[in-house]
Amino acid sequence: MKKIIIAASVLALSLPAAFAIAGEASNEALQKLIASSWKDPNSKNPKGAKPDWASRLTQDGLQKSCSTTRNSPDNATAERIKADAKASIVYPEDGKFLGDWKSGEKIAQNGRGLRYNDKVDAASGGNCYACHQIDKAELAYGTIGPSLASYGKLHDFTDAANKATYEKIYNSHAAIACSNMPRFGTQGILSIQQIKDVTALLMSKDSPVNK
Numbered sequence: 001m002k003k004i005i006i007a008a009s010v011l012a013l014s015l016p017a018a019f020a021i022a023g024e025a026s027n028e029a030l031q032k033l034i035a036s037s038w039k040d041p042n043s044k045n046p047k048g049a050k051p052d053w054a055s056r057l058t059q060d061g062l063q064k065s066c067s068t069t070r071n072s073p074d075n076a077t078a079e080r081i082k083a084d085a086k087a088s089i090v091y092p093e094d095g096k097f098l099g100d101w102k103s104g105e106k107i108a109q110n111g112r113g114l115r116y117n118d119k120v121d122a123a124s125g126g127n128c129y130a131c132h133q134i135d136k137a138e139l140a141y142g143t144i145g146p147s148l149a150s151y152g153k154l155h156d157f158t159d160a161a162n163k164a165t166y167e168k169i170y171n172s173h174a175a176i177a178c179s180n181m182p183r184f185g186t187q188g189i190l191s192i193q194q195i196k197d198v199t200a201l202l203m204s205k206d207s208p209v210n211k
């Protein structure tokens with residue numbers, strides 16, 4: 001009982017402090033608060049973030065340009081962001097953009113990855129359904145991104161569209177400077193083979209997405 005009372009009073013003390021910081025809208029204070037929760041994943045919190053994850057709290061150039069301009073950088077900056085993103089794309093060695101759509105479907109459904117409790121060697125998923133409708137048979141999907149149902153059909157299954165889709169998934173900022181979609185290839189979230197597999201899910205004639 002004593003413990004619970006102590007815990008409750010600690011909460012009562014720390015919550016208003018956190019709200020006050022957010023209320024002041026001091027970006028610097030907010031960044032400090034966030035960073036402090038990541039900095040020291042020590043014994044008190046054995047499930048805390050790994051030290052190398054702390055780097056993810058620091059925005060890279062692209063993120064800075066997009067957040068300081070509320071996603072409207074000037075033209076020259078936008079063009080530079082797109083060119084840098086394009087240059088980061090690594091293409092499949094065999095020149096084929098379509099992998100196995102069945103594996104792609106599993107990747108699109110899988111929201112695991114980049115989390116504390118992931119198995120160390122497990123491949124990450126793409127979590128595509130969190131933001132997109134893809135297969136019309138799937139009932140649960142998010143709407144941050146456009147529907148990708150019938151994607152290949154709508155793009156006439158062309159080779160150019162296969163390549164553009166691979167590029168979009170590898171680094172979406174090559175197409176839209178301040179895209180809201182994760183950079184799956186450039187950030188090492190998905191492998192080249194996994195990106196080929198989700199490209200196939202969208203673009204393959206056999207995929208249920210295009211039935």
Ligand code: HEC
Binds near residue numbers: 148169
């Ligand atoms: C966090 C949300 C989010 C996730 C996760 C996400 N996307 Fe997107 N995606 C978007 C948004 C938003 C757009 C719209 C344009 C933009 O901002 O880049 C988009 C656009 C696209 C487009 C271009 C659509 C068009 O008609 O031009 C494709 C293709 C695409 N996403 C595929 C995928 C695939 C495949 C995955 C999973 C590997 C995925 N997305 C995961 C948010 C997301």
